[in-house]
Amino acid sequence: MTAAPPMIPPASQPPRNTRRPQRVLPALPFLHLLLPILLAAFPTHTPLASTPETTPTPDPSKPDVLLVVGAPGEPEFGTNFLQQAELWRQACQTASANLTVIGLLPQDPTPLTNDLQLLRSTLHDLPRDGGDAWVVLVGHGTFDGREARFNLRGPDVTASNLVEWLQPLKRRVIIVNTASASAPFLKPLSATNRIVITATRSGNEINFTRFGSRFAQAIQQPAADLDQDGQTSLLEAFLSASFQVAEFYKTEGRLATEHALIDDNGDGLGTPADWFRGLRPVKRPRDNAALDGLRAHQVHLIPSPAENQLPAPIRTRRDALEIEIAELRDRKSSMDEDLYYAELEQRLRTLARLYFPESRPSSPPTVTPTNAPTADPKPTPMP
Ligand SMILES: [Ca+2]
Ligand SMILES: [Ca+2]
Numbered sequence: 565m566t567a568a569p570p571m572i573p574p575a576s577q578p579p580r581n582t583r584r585p586q587r588v589l590p591a592l593p594f595l596h597l598l599l600p601i602l603l604a605a606f607p608t609h610t611p612l613a614s615t616p617e618t619t620p621t622p623d624p625s626k627p628d629v630l631l632v633v634g635a636p637g638e639p640e641f642g643t644n645f646l647q648q649a650e651l652w653r654q655a656c657q658t659a660s661a662n663l664t665v666i667g668l669l670p671q672d673p674t675p676l677t678n679d680l681q682l683l684r685s686t687l688h689d690l691p692r693d694g695g696d697a698w699v700v701l702v703g704h705g706t707f708d709g710r711e712a713r714f715n716l717r718g719p720d721v722t723a724s725n726l727v728e729w730l731q732p733l734k735r736r737v738i739i740v741n742t743a744s745a746s747a748p749f750l751k752p753l754s755a756t757n758r759i760v761i762t763a764t765r766s767g768n769e770i771n772f773t774r775f776g777s778r779f780a781q782a783i784q785q786p787a788a789d790l791d792q793d794g795q796t797s798l799l800e801a802f803l804s805a806s807f808q809v810a811e812f813y814k815t816e817g818r819l820a821t822e823h824a825l826i827d828d829n830g831d832g833l834g835t836p837a838d839w840f841r842g843l844r845p846v847k848r849p850r851d852n853a854a855l856d857g858l859r860a861h862q863v864h865l866i867p868s869p870a871e872n873q874l875p876a877p878i879r880t881r882r883d884a885l886e887i888e889i890a891e892l893r894d895r896k897s898s899m900d901e902d903l904y905y906a907e908l909e910q911r912l913r914t915l916a917r918l919y920f921p922e923s924r925p926s927s928p929p930t931v932t933p934t935n936a937p938t939a940d941p942k943p944t945p946m947p
Pocket of ligand 2: 827
């Protein structure tokens with residue numbers, strides 16, 4: 565572990581340009597081929613934007629994914645956002661997730677309901693309890709020095725709006741804001757049982773972001789499965805997308821104008837991807853704040869078959885034990901060695917019993933542990 569600056573503050577000064585991103589995507593030569601596919605994926609037969617597009621029969625055992633597509637501003641951005649939306653639709657279809665999309669259906673020229681009201685009512689209607697609820701924002705964002713906004717068609721949504729509207733939810737909520745100037749969303753939305761990802765590390769990063777499209781690909785790509793357990797976790801998707809973004813700017817010979825953050829421990833401080841080597845953080849904040857990543861590595865939009873077989877109560881207990889073990893390891897240097905190994909062994913035994921119940925010692929395991937922490941090798945005394 566090496567010393568490093570304190571973790572990233574959520575926002576700083578106002579951007580000079582609060583409305584339009586500076587860079588413009590190149591027009592896609594195959595747009596005329598792509599549009600019919602995209603239009604088929606997001607049917608436009610509903611004449612008004614008074615209802616979001618939703619999965620016909622929501623399955624309460626599956627995650628709810630609310631995809632909010634913002635105002636494109638320029639046609640080139642609209643094409644990019646449509647591509648991202650299509651990637652999310654594919655991912656949600658694979659995951660059998662309950663997808664709701666806001667921002668793609670044509671708007672009523674004299675709207676009684678705009679996208680902001682639609683977003684509010686959709687969040688209000690989400691079940692308070694249950695599996696994961698994802699809120700994914702694809703579009704442009706702005707920050708005026710006090711309030712961060714995500715640009716919708718019509719009135720924009722602020723971080724404060726989302727704080728208020730998400731407050732009633734007791735279930736785990738995952739917020740992925742892929743917009744420019746999205747960092748100021750992180751601190752106010754941070755909470756226990758929440759994971760917040762932003763595409764930028766400050767409100768000053770106002771250029772069009774590449775993170776969203778990389779993330780929408782990574783969340784369903786086996787290539788992003790860093791620990792090779794057959795499923796791509798939220799942390800793995802965050803890391804993979806972040807490194808692809810860094811590679812993009814490096815290859816283009818440009819200064820990177822976006823640096824994504826993740827917060828999954830509810831302390832309002834985001835951790836950047838370059839603090840990780842593989843899945844383990846290799847830097848520590850100076851103020852000894854807790855690092856992020858453990859909880860995000862337990863979230864999978866598309867779980868492996870083995871993970872799917874695990875009953876929900878067992879999964880919850882397993883996840884809690886993994887966090888306990890990681891936190892114990894964090895305290896190792898300040899603990900009596902024998903006490904440390906005794907406590908570690910006790911937790912690992914409990915963890916093993918979840919996969920191999922003692923009541924059926926001769927039975928084959930019903931699931932294969934794919935993500936379980938391993939015991940630290942106890943040091944051999946020097947002769
Ligand atoms: Ca994995
Ligand atoms: Ca944090």
